[in-house]
Amino acid sequence: MGIHDLQPGETSRCLSCREDAVTLQNVRGRTFDLRDEDDLVFDEDLKIPACGNCGEIDVRGAALRRFSGVLERLHAARKREAIESFVAVIDSEFADVPRQSWEDMLGISHGYLSRLQKGTRNLSTPLEVLMRGVAQEPTQALRFIAHSRRLPSALAEYLGKRPRRPVG
């Protein structure tokens, strides 16, 4: 029985590890990496041939299109979440800092943040790394950025109010 004609309850030989351990498995809840995003949690029911020994999956045709479609959606959602959490932090914690100052610091053109939010620009990996850093650890991220960019005065003041080490 070929791996691609597999029916529920049947097993087939794995093309990767040669074990007779491939069965149709629901990949809901499994994690997959796609390009620059790791551990995307598959959130739909989809049964595809998967090896119980080595974990290799083998999917093609309509199932592959569906599988890829779900991962692309999860990938886009992960990027969107990075943008949203960054904007939430700069709008709440740094309400007195103009967005253009952030754009200057991040080395992106004015208006780029709103284009990212609207989805008319894709969030690059390095920019995502920086934005996640700011969203999660604003103080440390700003100190890091300050090694290469001049901070807008409002942000420099923000850092100035926070001691570098606990004083005591």
Ligand SMILES: [Zn+2]
């Ligand atoms: Zn295998």
